[in-house]
Amino acid sequence: MKTLYxxxxxxxxxxxxxxxxxxxxxxxxxxxxxxxxxxxxxxxxEEYLLAQLILRRERKIEIEREENKHG
Structure with missing residues (x-):
């Protein structure tokens, strides 16, 4: 497991x-x-921890994306 998908x-x-x-x-x-x-x-x-890690990473990326979009 590597991606949000x-x-x-x-x-x-x-x-x-x-x-x-x-x-x-x-x-x-x-x-x-x-x-x-x-x-x-x-x-x-193990599967839970890996999935949560991926979700935390994706959440951080998405928050940064929104902040950059709004200035």
Whole structure:
């Protein structure tokens, strides 16, 4: 797992397709859903940690992108 797409595919395995209309919101909802899956022991610890790392990185990139766009 290396990309946001990979995390989306992981969530899709559990019937979760997330689209809020704004990439930052999508990432935040993915973080919440991923945590729920982990707490229910449906996702292995290593897979959870890697996916959260990817989501944190993508969230940071998206926030920087929005800040640059607004000056």
């Amino acid at each position: 990979d995390v989306q595919q992981l969530l899709k395995r559990f019937g979760l397709i997330i689209y809020m209309g704004k990439r930052l919101y999508d990432i935040e909802v993915m973080q919440i859903e991923l945590k729920r899956l982990y707490e229910q022991e449906l996702v292995a610890r």
